[in-house]
Amino acid sequence: MTMNRRRVMTQGAALLGAVCLRAGRASTAAPLLVEMKGSPRGEAVWFVPAGLAVAPGATIRFVNRDPGNSHTATTYHPAILDRPQRIPDGAQPWDSGLLLPGEEYEVTLTVPGVHDLYCQPHEHAGMVARIVVGRPGQVGGWQGPATDAGDLPRAALAAFPPVDAILAQGAVMPPQGKTP
Known part of the structure; x- marks a missing residue:
């Protein structure tokens, strides 16, 4: 299998996230990378990875690698466009x-x-991601995924990777058909 530079960087970021999580603390290393991508004609868009496990205190860097589209990384929260809350209580929403x-x-x-x-x-095209900070049972509390679908489009709800897969793998790539 041939690995290109971008795939090596993405898999390296996922591995670093998993290592930091297992160590139980954030690293002072470079931020973990989440890329925003799209197909050449713009008919598909996604985050890479789509799911990422990190330790509390980890810094995530979102980079738009899609030459044809602008993107945002926005948390689900009523303070931002009156969206349903899908981040833990006490977490600051960001956009x-x-x-x-x-x-x-x-x-x-x-x-x-x-x-x-x-x-x-x-x-509406299912461009969503899930970041799992820490692990269930961690000191300081841990809040699982939101169970209320709210007003989320079906494509978005279907695209969230399962928490158990994120915790087991450290990073979950987007569904087949979306090239990382």
């Missing part, structure tokens, strides 16, 4: 704003639990 191709945004996640996010212009 990258529109990122043009090549632009990036960083956020540090400290509250344990499941943090669901989406791309504002592409949520």
Whole structure:
């Protein structure tokens, strides 16, 4: 199997996230990478990885690698566009704003639990991601995924990777048909 530079970087970020999680603390290493991508004609868009396990205190860097679209990384929260809350209680909601191709945004996640996010212009296309901070039973509490679907589109709900798969693998790639 041939590995290109981008795939090596993505898998390296996933491995680093898993190592930090198992160590039970955030690393002072470089931020973990989540890329925003799209197909050449723009008919499909996605995050890579779609699911990521990190330790509390990890910094995530979102980079728009899609040459044809602008994207956001936005948490589900009533404070942002009156969306249903899909981040742990006590976590601060965040929004990258529109990122043009090549632009990036960083956020540090400290509250344990499941943090669901989406791309504002592409949520209906299923462009969502899930970041799991810490593990169930962790000191300081841990809040699982939201159970209320709220007003989320079916494509978005179907695209969230399962929490147990994220915890087991460290990172979950997007569904088949979306090239990482």
